[in-house]
Amino acid sequence: MKRIALAGLILALLLSPAVRAQEGGGLAYVSLEDAVALAWENSLSLALSRLNVLEAELNLQQARANNLVQPSPTALLQAERQAEIARRQLLLDQFDLKLEVEEAYYAVLRAQNLVAVLEEALRVSRRQLEIAEQRFARGTGTQADVLSAASQVAQTEANLAQARGGYEIALLNFRRVLGVDFAEPIAPLPSEFAFEPYETSPDADIAFALEHRIEVLQARLAVEAAAKQVELFDNDYTPELALELAKVALAKAENGLEQVRRGIQLEIRQAHLALQDAARRLSALAKSVEEAEENLRVAQSLYEVDMAPLVQVMGAQAALNSARTDYVHAIYDYNLARARYERAVSRPLEGGVTP
Secondary structure, X not given: OOOEOOOOHHHHHHOOHHHHHHHHOOOEEEOHHHHHHHHHHHOHHHHHHHHHHHHHHHHHHHXXXXXXXXXXXXXXXXXXXXXXXXXXXXXHHHHHHHHHHHHHHHHHHHHHHHHHHHHHHXXXXXXXXXXXXXXXXXXXXXXXXXXXXXXXXXXXXXXXXHHHHHHHXXXXXXXXXXXXXXXXXXXXXXXXXXXXXXXXXXXXXXXXXXXXXXHHHHHHHHHHHHHHHHHXXXXXXXXXXXXXXXXXXXXXXXXXXXXXXXXXXXXXHHHHHHHHHHHHHHHHHHHHHHHHHHHHHHHXXXXXXXXXXXXXXXXXXXHHHHHXXXXXXXXXXXXXXXXXXXXXXXXXOOXXXXX
């Protein structure tokens, strides 16, 4: 799909001094897809899930061998169920890790772009200070204007330092999720931070999820196992109480399956609404940024010819900083909403295990 970003803003952010400095420092940029693959490879929790699968499959082999010597349909059924549950759990863990990687990935890009917004704000603030000092030297400005401009520069520098700290923290968390060393020079690909329209079909996606979500398959497996238990106990040799308990277990399993199905429907519809809301917010904020940019341009032009006070310029600059910051947060929110929608539907994972 075609990527869409606010004209001039995202390109400026990607070419900011912060990004150029990182490139000079030898950072290796990874795409989101590669980041997920790297996390799958390095994750200790996934490694444990794989060991659980191996253990369950070995137990199943043992149960089959024992069944040949001393038939025990119940023991064999339990071993088969545990092996299948272990495989399904590995899939679930992969889905969950993918979402965690996406959250960490976009968090780094958000922090990086917030740094770029403040770097641009600092450049503008310093320019305003220069103009205020020049006007004061000519006798057309006031000492108060110089002090106000200097205060704005100091405040912006403080905000920038805080944003840079936030970026470093986000980067450390990203590397933690990927399972690499904290000193590893790896970071998200800057161009991934954009608004890419994402089409959804809630009804079709719900139908797919109700057939293929791992949670549904696990719940169905529980129903099948409980039904098999009822079948095994429905004979002249099993106590009636055992049969009744098996029937209760089957009813509970069926109830659990229905709860899972309803929960998935709600989850997908909520994720769809969140995605729509994020897209609408992005569109509105894009216009707000354009308007704020124009207001600042006009205020600066008037100030430079002594037709507007410095406070008007500072107000316009603050409004632009706020609009750009909100827009960066909105891009993050949209991409995260899309990731959560995809997790709710849980279509097959490329590179992951299959059911």
